[in-house]
Every structure is written in C-alpha cells, then in structure tokens.
Amino acid sequence: xxxxxxxxxxxxxxxxxxxxxxxxxxxxxxxxxxxxxxxxxxxxxxxxxxxxxxxxxxxxxxx
Numbered sequence: 001x002x003x004x005x006x007x008x009x010x011x012x013x014x015x016x017x018x019x020x021x022x023x024x025x026x027x028x029x030x031x032x033x034x035x036x037x038x039x040x041x042x043x044x045x046x047x048x049x050x051x052x053x054x055x056x057x058x059x060x061x062x063x
Contacts, residue, residue, distance in 0.1 A: 001003055001021050001022060001023060002014050002021065002022035003019045003020070003021055003027060004019060004020045004021075005019055006018045006019060006026075006057060006062045006063070007053060007056050007057040007060060007062050008053075009050060009052065009053055009056075010035060015029075016029060016030040016031075016049040016050055016053050017029040017030075017053075018049075018053065018054075018062070018063070020056055026063070027048065028047050028049055029049075030047035030048050030049035031047065031048045031049075032045065032046065032047060032048070033047075033048045036041075045052075
C-alpha cells in the first residue's frame with residue numbers, strides 16, 4: 001500500500017493526521033478512545049481526531 005500524508009495538526013509523528021492510499025481510501029491517525037460505550041467488531045477500531053483537522057483538509061481541498 002502506498003500512503004501519502006495529506007494533512008496534520010503538527011510536524012511530529014504522534015499528531016492527528018489524515019493519509020490517502022493508492023487504494024482510494026484514507027487512513028486516519030488519532031487517539032484511541034476507550035470511553036465511547038460502543039460495541040466495535042474485533043477487526044475494526046475507532047480513532048478520535050480534532051474537528052479542525054477535517055476543516056483544514058477541506059479548506060486545503062485535500063478531501
């Protein structure tokens with residue numbers, strides 16, 4: 001899989017980030033919440049990212 005960084009909230013490795021893949025999908029890096037109360041299948045996960053990251057990606061015409 002080829003991954004391209006689209007947008008991040010900072011320049012270090014542990015910040016919320018959105019990546020595009022060569023599969024026509026997105027990868028999202030963010031915090032893993034534990035207090036959501038949802039039942040998520042074992043093969044899936046949730047990540048939490050700040051609203052401003054999505055706003056920045058839209059503003060910059062990245063998504």
